[in-house]
Amino acid sequence: MSTAPDPSTAPDPGTAPDPSTEPEQVPAPEQAAAPVLVDRRAQNRRRNTWIGAAAAGVAAAVVAGVVLTATRGAEPAAAGDDAAGGATSTLTVGLTLEPTNLDIRTTSGVALDQVLIDNVYEGLLSRTADGTVGPGLATEWTVSEDATTYTFTLAAGATFSNGDALTSQDVVWSLDDLVTSEGVDSALLAPVADVTAPDDTTVVITLNAPDPDLEWALSGRAGLVLDADATNDRQTTAIGSGPFLLDSWKQGDSLTLVANPDYWGSAPAGVGTVVFRYLTDTNAAINALDSGDLDVLAPIDAILAEQVTRDDVELVEGDATDKFVLAFNNAVAPLDALRVRQAIRSAIDHPALVEARGGVDALLGGPIAPGDPGYEDLTDLYPHDVAKAKDLLAQAGYADGLDLTLTIPSFYGTTLADLLTSQLAEAGITLTVESVEFSTWLEDVYTNKDYQLSIVDHAESHDFASWADPTYYFAYDNAQVQDLVAQASVATSTDAADDLLAQAARIVSQDAAADWLTNFRTLTAVADSVHGFPTDAINSRLDVTGVTVDQA
């Protein structure tokens, strides 16, 4: 048993370690003293020395770590070396949902739109947070009298990040390629007959029939302009014409953009580096915000917002077109009965749901969210009325109650499902909640329509047409609604289209084709040093071009 050096920093495990090194005990000759006479205390001291040393080892490792960290000062672990000055600064944004793949053509989902559109890729047109369409790569455009010919004039001197000039040929190629490859949102270009480029800065789109949604579509994925000559792998890299370049993507961790030094436009990026960190654990996200590793957390869980201890952070509410839909499988009993669906809608106390989710959400009474075409306030159609719900159930033949199964993707947590269970129980409806992985939800509910009730946040804007599609998982088949949507899709003016959609939405809501639990609104935590951070519609688009950060 060799002895340890003096572990002066060791926590004392028993008696103090004896720094005097003792000689090894020589085993006594056999006829000598009995074991009883051996100096036990010396033995104990030695043993304690040995244990103390081990404990010291652990303590030293921790202390070393702490010292290492402390000497690094308050510099966040994720930040690079910044020089002072505007466009050299770094903005770190915490997000929740990470894209599975960067290919804007094949990978669906708003997580990709959020970080790449406007920042890395630019579209023919752009849209503001409230859904208004404005100029993008096309600085101006005209629409023919019959609303079937759109003529766009491109900005002069636009270039891609690889140096290639962005011309009308790239626009033609991008739109054609999207349609032929059947990429994401290619369906939005279905009314397009052809796209031509009479000269380098003009693009003409001809339609088979008027489409009041075309401009909106061109401000999203369907209008993105990619480089016809680029041969990069779009799954992991991105070549666009935007103010930022895609710097790196560490899956499961972060995606980093850097300012494009050769940006062609008049409004270059306000920061040098943007780091989007993907934090799936809400506690880790709040810890990251509190410890200064994040400048922005978008969004922050409204329920947990009060846990934030950092005082230089402002919480900003924002509008969104997200709709938390309680979907009914309209094709199967008992939900094919109107009274049953109406009973469920009457049994739900919507203000209580909003309250339980942190009080930031808005009430929503129908399938179209505020800010989308055709929105009107339908919250008065089904007020909370338990007696009426029981009455409707009795009329439908379920006076003794009704058992239903609710399938919900696990990442929404249990708040909504628990509340619904207790609210519906008051009206005599017993809810069995099945929390499943999203991929299971996609197969069972979305594809196979094997469900009764389901909850999903439909984040997409302009998605009312799914109510006119009887094959969609809502299984809602209403000829009147389908007719109105068909008329709206070829209306010559957006006002006329909005009016038709509003009529259809009212029918869908009256028909209790689903219940709209809440219009999910976001709470964004923004540090005082950050200016110009967008807070509306951030779940679907997050244009950080105009954001600036004060140098600490």
Next chain:
Amino acid sequence: MALYVLRRLGLFVLGLLVTSAIVFGVLRVLPGDVAQVIGGVKATPEQIDAIREAYGLDQPLLSQYLHWLGGLVRFDLGDSLLTGTPIGSELAEKLSVTIPLCVLGLSVAILLGVPLGVWSGLRHRRASGVAVSAGAQAVAAVPVLWAGLLLVVLLGKGVGLVPVLPSQGFPRDGWAQPGAALSALILPALTIGIVEGAVILRFVRSAILEALPQEYIRTAAAKGLTRTQAVLRHGLPNASLAVLSVIALQAASLVTGAVLVEALFALPGMGRMLADDVGQRDLVKVQSEVLLLTGLVLLIGLLVDVTHRVIDPRQRRAAA
């Protein structure tokens, strides 16, 4: 000895092969489909079918399995279905977080568990020994996540009572900043180490208690050693065989702990990747990841067996 090692290696390879078949089969039973995840909630059934075809998911299962196996033999793990990146390089990047985390965690566990286990075993009749042993029993029952949260509240930067250590994240450029990388792993490693250490402590204590009444201890004491000396010098080597096996088993359960801990501390490691990939049904990737982890556990078993024979002359003689 050489023959024995060869035999064990053969078993190891066979074990891997059986594992690969089981992993492949079990994953195919999961509901859900990567093509649907890629397509999302806008894709038509035709588009989903096109994706399945593009990724070879419409092939018969046996040919999918053989294709994967053929790649494995060439040390090619294939490409992720979702991201299109080579799985091998992604694994390497994630393991650069997970392996140091597990090694640190296990070191903490051994440094805490073994000395304290010996100490409480020797003092099992005294209040101090009983207190340590009871404390370990309590700590071993603490869920890893809860322990992690507690440590964050104590030491987390920006949130803790003594705000010194990063409570989430990992430097973006990884080990290029060794100090920052190491400090990011301290709290997670302590979380794993304290809980696992308590398990090891209880095991070491039992092994010591078992050694105390043995004949050879009495013999050694008769030759003039104190009981404690006898246990340390003769009992501990005997106990070390069993303790080694337990530590090896604990190393396997570390991986499970790592999945939870990486989620809690937002570390971009293997655990989180595995959870994400299972969720998204990137089965080609999951099967390679699981096989790799199983391979690690089998490898630890192999090393423990060989080490046993090296340590224990009785086993060598029995084989001879």
